[in-house]
Amino acid sequence: MATAAPHDPLLVLDRAEKSFGAVRALVDGSITLYPGEAHALLGENGAGKSTLVKILAGVHQPDAGSLVVGGAPVVFAGPSDARDAGVSIIYQEPTLFPDLTVAENIYMGRQPTVAGRRIDRRAMNAAAREVFARLGVVLDPSRPARGLSVADQQIVEIAKALSLNARVLVMDEPTAALTGVEVRRLFDVMETLRAEGAAVMFISHRLEEVYASCQRVTIMRDGRFVRTAPIDEVTVDEIIRSMVGRDLDALFPKTTTEPGQVVLDVDGMSEDGVFSDISFQVRRGEIVALAGLVGAGRSEVARAVFGIDPRTTGTVSVLGEVLPAHRPRAAMAAGIALVPEDRRQQGLVMDLPIDQNMALASLGRLATGGLLRRSAERKLAADWARRLQLKFGRLGNPASTLSGGNQQKVVLGKWLSRDPQLLIIDEPTRGIDVGTKAEVHRIIDSLVAAGMAVLMISSELPEVLGMADRVLVLHEGRITAELSRADADEDSIMRAASGLTSGATA
Amino acid sequence: MTATLPRPTPAGSTRTPVGARLGGLLRARETGIALLIVVVFVAATVKNDAFASANSIQQLLLGASLIALLTVGQTMVIVTRNVDLSVGSVVGISAYVVGMTFRDHPGTPILLGFVVGIAVGAFFGAVNGAVVTLFRVPSLVVTLAGLYVIRGLDGLLVDGVIINPQSIPRGFQRIGFETVLGVPVLFLLVLVVVLVAAYAMRSFRSARDLYAIGSNPDAAELAGIPTQKRVFTAFLVSGSLAGLTGALFVALFAQVDVTAGRGYEFLVVAAVVVGGVAIFGGSGTVIGAALAAVLLNTIDQALVSSRISGFWTDAIAGALLLAAIAFDRSLSLRIARKLRTQEGAHRDV
Amino acid sequence: MSETAVHAETPRDSGPAPTYEGVDTARPPRWRLALRWETALVAILLLTLLIGSNGSARFFTGTTFFFAGLNIGEIAIMALPLLMIVLIGEIDLSVAAMLALSGAVMGVLWQSGTSFGVAVAAALVTGLVGGALNGYLIAYLGLPSIAVTIGSLTLFRGIAQIILPNPTTTPFPTEVATLGVLPIPGTQVPYSIAVFTVLAVATATFVHATPSGRSLYAIGLQPEAAEFAGIRVTRVRFELFVLSGLVCSLAGVLFALKNSSASYSAGFGLELTVVAVVLFGGVSIFGGRGTVAGVVLSLAIVAVLQQALTQQQVQAEVQNIVTGGLLLASVLVPNAAAAGRRVRTALRGRGRPAPPPPTPAPTP
Structure with missing residues (x-):
């Protein structure tokens, strides 16, 4: 070259x-x-x-x-x-490659060899060690990459x-x-x-x-x-x-509502090595955002509240009813809905038809005498497709045929059809085109205006600032700040998210 | 560890010991199985000292040889996240073809017997590999179908005519019963294949590719590894070794009928898994798998010799297999938990 | 260069909404594909019937169908729970070993003088316990089902061998022994097929018409998404393996009655036949795809084929080849179509603007 x-x-x-x-x-x-x-x-x-x-x-x-x-x-x-x-x-x-050593991962397919095209492990490990030294880090080249x-x-x-x-x-x-x-x-x-x-x-x-x-x-x-x-x-x-x-304000619709009754009450929730001593409340008619860096434990908190992940201590109650840990069905029965972070893996069964995806969380309600009513299923799907202005070919087509934004609408429809008290929505607009993004924001806003409680997790600061009534900032598994809509700005959130106390100045 | 390096950072150094221990434990799999063989052997000898006689030990080694040989090819296939269920049928048909060659062409050189066996096996291995890689269909289904088709072909070929010892040249049979310094020749042959394969699996780039493919197929593709070609080769080798096993079957038993090799597929997969090869690929050694084949056979013979009942063999083998995978799982869970709490501790610093 | 850029796309394609065209080329609906495979199965079934009747004038008689049913009965029964297990992306290779073990339990107890009813009950309990063992290891410990059930297939048959080293010789009570070998009075239907029919209808209803049945597909296609929708994935896994154990033990009882004797080697190697039948029925080994109708058709084809080939004195070996060939076809044919589609898309892609032009780019 x-x-x-x-x-x-x-x-x-x-x-x-x-x-x-x-x-x-x-x-x-x-x-x-x-x-x-x-x-x-x-x-x-x-x-x-x-x-x-x-x-x-x-x-x-x-x-x-x-x-x-x-x-x-x-x-x-x-x-x-x-x-x-x-x-x-x-x-x-x-x-x-988790099963191979660190050195082999580095030199896969071009391992140093000696006579007879045999791999020279010692030379390979030494070379890896040399590279790490150049980078100024210590890693054992002979350990497996797993872990x-x-x-x-x-x-x-x-x-x-x-x-x-x-x-x-x-x-x-x-x-x-x-x-x-x-x-x-x-x-x-x-x-x-x-x-x-x-x-x-x-x-x-x-x-x-x-x-x-x-x-x-x-x-x-x-x-x-x-x-x-x-x-x-x-x-x-x-x-x-x-x-x-464009201007930020124009992007985020915000209907001012008066927060009502406490819907979600989390008290002293901990899980070893994931998050500790998490306490907060979400009321009717408000959006509470969980902010923080990726890996700070935001999604983990949401998943523990919903019961997908375990929690060891603390209580979670919905409208005064205490929920058992690690029981998503109990959380669903109490009125919690969770729109998860990873739409393709967690939110949707990509190869199932759109209507079946929409109905997946409501199958029990769609059955009479134990038998699923297809007509009720299709009606539910058609209903919510219209209400959420879903753009689709046929409801019988697999969910994988939809664009990201429309897939997110299917996940929303799946949960909104259950008429939840609390909507937890993790990264509401990740990977969604700008147009649909605004639509999703409008949908959330109208839900809150109608009195729903929303717990939102977002990595996009403009979204947090534009949508949330209150912002809870997590840092390494702990809540480091609670900011009102007035106090929250990019600076205060980033400061708390990096673990700097809000009083300190840089 | 890496104490000689400058500027140690906390992130790397706290985790290394676990890694080293993990590697150690994985390596200990072979040691563990070898120890278990010794324990079973000693216990059986205490019960009945005839178990340690030269003849008994020879039987022990011979009995384990065929399955041990098959574990070599199966390990290569399973390491790539595939499986070859057709090996039993391939052993059967290649054994019969070898026997037929000797019967119909008296005077066939002994070496040619091996060539024929390996060629037949290689053919079916290539077909399996080609279908799996060209059509991208799951190997479980392909080789299950292969099991039936090849068994059917074998049956057509046999057509009720059993190959008996009279048809097999004395020289060929000698491989089955002759010994060198008390060690059966057939066992030595298998030992050589196992050692060569074990060495190759550690030492050649193309063999390391197999581990990479099973460990993370997408990353293997991104790393530019010719995955389809490697998987094909693994099936080819598995088939060829099944063909060689067929030839050795003839040498050992000097008699072939339609049931030759039947049911071997599960014995082989069981030995491979007990031997520490992950069923979803990426890790495991040929030595571990071959040792596990010896272990299972030692248990078998020990039970017979101790007159407890040979009928216990299967139950014990099954329980051992379940224990082995449960052990692997709890081991990896424990390591994962250790890593997580360590990271948690690291966070609080 | 910028000219190329201008012609790259027609304006029609802009905007986020997926067009109908985009939807249709993506993948035909699942049910249409499934239907296609089941249509193929019907055609194959008709073909086998044709072959059968061509070979023997006495093919279309009740006796033929009685024996066809008698031969496939236990396989058919075991295929139903296996269908559901494969639907959720797992596999159970211990089915035939459980058939042998439960038969052995029944045989041992009966031979030692226990009442027949108790012996049967013990056999069924054996199935529950064995299934629970599989289920626990797979669902709660998270072990791979293929390895676990290879282990338990060896274990179950091994235990059968310990408790019943030799086939039983004490005949079962006459009033039940005839159930194994005679049709239901007034029909040509073997009892095992009657049992299968009841179970098949129940399975079809469960799989295709209940909420739990729907969740099997979700679990098989995307277990995590199923979990997030509130489906108890672990419990479903456990329960299906328990069910499989129970149903296979029932098949074991029927198998022993049919042979008037229990033996540890009963149904040796049958696990692969059952797996083959389920896969041939169009159930995807990866889970999430397949219908009860497909499996029933597949069973019918295998039963008729066996009978036809036997009547025409074709060796059992050819039956093996045909079984294997059909199984292979069941995965190759849909994949060949997919491969063809891929090729066509690639060819259509050629009509689009070419990759970067070879002309050297202007230096900045």
Whole structure:
């Protein structure tokens, strides 16, 4: 590969396009990476960032556009082409082999060999140790990858990239699941790579991290490149405006309601190693948001309340009735509904028809004399499809045929048809296009206006700020702040989420 | 550990001991089975000292050899998150073809007997592998169908005519009963295959690919491993070794009928799982699986020799298999819990 | 380059709403696929009947169907709970061993002078206990069902061997022994088929028309989503294995009556036949797909085929080949269609704008 002069870009992606069927995931994907820079790729969910990353990874082949690496135009037919060109990708979900050793994970398929093409384990372990030393971390190369924390798994992935002499390192939300210490270590590692002349590109939703560690940012919206700028030339407000593309207030409908009777009362709930001493209440007609970093225990709290996950101490009661732990059916009977975080795995049975998915939580009510009434099932589905303005082909089609936003409406319909007292909704708009997003927000708002209690978990601060009446911030399994709608802002939430006491100033 | 490295960070260092212990425990699987063999052996000898006689030990080794040989191929297949249920039928048909070759062509060189057996096995292994990889259908179904089809073909071939010892050359039969320094030749042959395979599974990139495929198929694809090709090869090897087992079956029993190899599939899978190979792939060793085959046979013979009742064998084998998987599960749960509380502790720091 | 970009998409495709076209090309509805396989099964059944009648003038007689039923009876009974177990994505390979064990329990007790009723009750309890063992290990300890039931198949048959080393010789009471070998008076229906019919109707009703039956599909397709919808996945798993144990022990009782003797080797190797029949009936080994009708048709085909081939004195070996071939076809045919669809989509994709043009990009 030709050696690039210091100021020649390492990688240029220009006007890449990618469609999946009728969905245009990427309309104009453009980014330029220079050696020795850390570059943040910003945008809302569904802005096309992941598609762009997968094009750089060689996983997706763009429908149009050009890619130049090291000054030469390239076409990646597969992941190995990208790797050979010096582009390494670290996915949000690390792709390790849990049964193999750390060293083998790094050198899979290119293990050092000696005479007779035998793998030289000692050389392999030594090489791995050397890479870790370069990164300034300690990991035993001969231990199996199974049981490594997410942070250590990422270190292994980075070590793999380093051992491949990758000049471009792309990370998809690397810090999403890390604790504070681990994030710092990751940024130290990124610094090391930069010093060696590599370009590091990463996706992040935490703007403070971006400001702390990046030189330039590229912002995308609705599958399109919006702008690239040096980080010290843009303000947070400008970034957010570029990402969202309109005023925040216009996005979030908010009917003011007077909170009523306490619906959910959680008192002193703990589970070892997950969360501890969680106490809060949710009233009729209010939205309480659980905010915090990914991995802070937000979803775990919600799941323990619903009974999917266990809890060891504390009480959960709904309208005064104490719920047994670890019994989702009891929670459902008491009027709790949970729209889970992972729509494809937890929210829907993707291969079942839309109507059967909608009815899945109400099967008992749809039966007469023990027999399921198909007509009642279809009526329920048709009813809620209309009320939620679901866009679908036929109700008999599998849920997998719907777009993300419409899938979320099916999950909502499934639970709203039970007429719940409390709706717990985990990441209500993750992976949903902007239009449907606003619709989902309107639906939630109208439910609350009608007196429902809502507990919402969201990683998107604008959503938390725009929707919630109160914000509870979790940090490493504990509630570190309770903020009223008036007190909650980006700064106060991020501060509490990072474990800084709200009084301290940076 | 890694004390020589500069700048130790807390995150890595707290977790390493568990990892090391996990590796140690997994390695201990082979040791555990070997110890169990010794215990059973000693106990049986105490009960009846004829159990330790040279003849008895030879029988013990011979009895375990065929299944032990089959565990090699089965391990390779199961490690890739697949399974080969057709091995019993393949043993049967290749045994018969080998016997037929000797019967119909007197004077066939002994070596050719092996070549024929392996070729027949390789053919069916290739068919299994091709169907599984080309059509991407579950191997359980494919090899179950294979079990029936091959058994049917075998039956058509046999057509009620049993191959008897008169048809098998003396030299070929000798492999079944001759010994070198008191060790049966057939056992030595199997031992060589097991050791070579064990070495290869540890030492060659393509063999490590098999573990990677079973451990995380998607990641294997992303890592550029030719997964379909490797899985095909695993089935090919499994079939070939089943063919070799068929040839050895002829050498050992000098008699083949339509029931040869019947029911072997479960014996082999049981031995492989007792031997510590995860049924959903990714981990396990050839040595462990082969040792488990020896263990199961030792228990069998010990019960017979102790005159308790040979009828206990199956019940004990079944209980052992259940215990082995339950043990594996509780082990991994305990490690997971340990990791979680450690991480919890780490968080509070 | 920008020209290419302009022509890349027609404006019709913009917007988030999935078009009807998008829906239809994604995948045909599940029921349509299922229907297609069951239609194929009906055709195969007719074909086997044709082969049977062609080979023997006396094919379409009551006797033929009596013996066909008698032969398949226990397999058919065991296939019903197995169908539900495969629907939730698990497998039970211990079915035939339980048939042998429960028969052995009944035989031992009967031989030692216990009353017949008590012997049968003990056999059924054996089924419950054995099923509970499987269920506990699989549902509550989370062990893989394929490994567990290979273990328990060895265990069950092993215990049968211990308690009943030799086949029983004491004849069962005449009034029940005839149930095993004679049809229901006035018909050509063996008792085992009558039992099967009742169970099949019950299973079909349960699977296709009750809330719990619906949850089996959800569990098989996406256990986590089922859990989040309030379905007690663990308990359902446990209960199905207990049910399987119980039903197989019933089959064991009938099997012993049919042979007028219990033996530890009863139904040796039959587990794979039962699995094959269920899979051939269109039930996906991955769970979540399959119908009772498909399995019933599959059983009918196997029964008729066996009878036809036996009457025409075709060796049992050919029956094996046909069974295996059909099983293979049942997975290959739908997959071949899917492969074909994939190829067609790929070809249609060619009409779209080409991948990045080879022209070098302008340097920035």
